[in-house]
């Protein structure tokens with residue numbers, strides 16, 4: 117059987133079991149997926165320079181004629197060194213290859229090659245080490261550079277790619293109409309997919325990239341819109357604008373900030389309309405989003421309707437439950453906590469109360485969206501720390517009720533361009549100021565040598581009555597990390613934190629254990645909490661005023677900012693000490709940014725710049741499908757184009773159901789991994 121685009125990758129010539137395995141490691145299972153494995157960059161052999169201008173220790177392009185090859189020499193048992201003398205007419209250079217006898221034999225005396233490799237100062241003359249090369253008459257002067265995996269070379273990928281592209285050309289496909297391609301000046305898809313891998317010039321490579329990035333952004337917009345259209349019906353829950361809420365404000369232990377008041381006003385106004393609210397509430401960590409959410413729940417309950425608040429972790433759900441019940445129960449409203457660790461019996465009792473409408477406000481984790489939980493009249497759904505949830509879960513909660521109002525709370529300040537895509541036509545409320553009296557957290561970055569001094573400082577704060585977090589990195593499911601944090605905690609107890617009550621908190625603990633530790637920490641019984649990023653989101657213990665972050669280099673900027681947001685939440689001056697021995701430029705930059713600003717927006721923008729949207733978006737955390745080629749931060753213009761184009765397509769076919777949009781629909785679903793089927 118001849119291979120087609122969706123055959124197993126092993127159907128390609130030269131791809132056996134071993135190489136197939138390697139492709140699968142890169143997420144490539146079929147020739148189609150291979151074609152969508154785009155180059156990271158290109159080598160343009162046209163950029164060659166004279167030998168004399170090649171700086172030692174730099175990677176350079178040279179155009180060389182081989183004058184004399186010497187016999188390969190086995191230097192050690194596993195090292196064969198191959199050498200050849202070459203010239204570019206201005207100077208001589210020695211080509212050195214290690215072990216790669218095959219590539220060396222392919223070089224012919226008297227012939228000319230374009231080469232790319234590291235130039236060094238050898239004993240006798242300049243050398244170029246392990247160059248990649250192409251022949252002088254090769255028509256592909258621009259060669260793609262791929263993300264590799266051990267044992268898979270660019271040459272292998274290129275050979276397999278050639279065949280895959282040929283298969284593709286024998287069964288061509290296109291997702292956009294001629295009209296759209298002309299209007300937005302886009303290259304046909306077949307041409308783009310060929311030229312992204314085998315460009316004739318830097319310009320064609322660029323055009324191919326543009327077409328493919330456009331496709332991706334278009335699909336992203338289409339997918340998000342289709343999803344929204346499906347949830348934008350009229351709501352059954354138009355509330356009464358005369359509902360009295362003053363009593364609630366009077367009962368709060370503090371006065372709302374102007375930003376909070378403004379957000380509450382916007383939300384209540386939405387709740388009184390007959391289309392569902394679709395609002396994002398953004399506010400930096402500690403800006404007081406929970407109180408705003410509580411006001412919305414109060415208002416909803418006063419209208420005789422139910423609200424649900426979903427938090428990404430159990431710790432956070434418990435905390436929200438405490439806060440909300442504290443705010444709401446004095447007014448006779450009923451709240452409950454619904455998490456995965458309820459016993460079946462208790463869950464059943466709760467579910468009955470939820471269905472009968474006895475409970476007004478349901479707080480919980482993913483448990484609140486499970487099929488077996490039925491509501492009487494769910495009118496408002498709030499998701500906290502939204503970036504932790506996938507698109508799926510958000511929609512699932514929204515579909516629980518009869519087109520309920522939706523409020524999404526996020527502490528990750530997202531630059532406007534990104535917010536526009538992720539949240540499309542969501543309305544946005546931003547709380548820009550912090551509650552009165554908040555002092556910015558003083559942040560210092562130090563090396564491990566200063567650890568003891570840092571802990572002197574921590575002990576002083578503890579002696580003053582404050583509490584501390586000591587955060588250690590831990591990759592989920594990493595045995596060695598788990599071991600490391602356990603022994604770290606033991607050591608701390610014996611040394612740096614001797615005499616103080618400490619406790620360990622990590623994701624591998626049972627939820628009852630976690631909650632017990634959190635309770636003791638909240639109650640001030642535990643002075644120092646040695647923990648992982650389980651405290652990252654939302655944990656609120658105002659008396660905790662100092663945080664030490666170990667191996668700070670292992671955290672991204674946004675994550676550090678979230679972590680740091682656990683302190684500085686009360687009236688006390690707070691400090692965050694970042695400990696790292698990593699002196700890479702990247703790490704130093706991150707530490708500098710952390711020490712110099714407390715502005716979440718600025719930090720997330722820097723984070724985006726440093727990590728690139730690939731990573732920023734790649735993680736399922738943001739709920740968006742990973743993008744392969746489009747660079748949202750840098751492609752603002754292209755994105756605008758894609759947005760207009762998406763609107764145009766959807767105007768005629770809001771759910772992409774027309775036959776002419778079939779392949780676009782299939783492709784969109786593929787990008788979203790079928791999240792939006794239905």
Ligand code: ADP
Pocket residue numbers: 370371372373376399400401402403404405406407527551552654656658685
């Ligand atoms: P976040 O926006 O990070 O979710 P929280 O809602 O957890 O912030 O609030 C952070 C802390 O600030 C809480 O301890 C809360 O009680 C307190 N807080 C919220 N609003 C105000 C306010 N207007 N004045 C004083 N303290 C406030």
Ligand code: MG
Pocket residue numbers: 405406500654
């Ligand atoms: Mg919060």
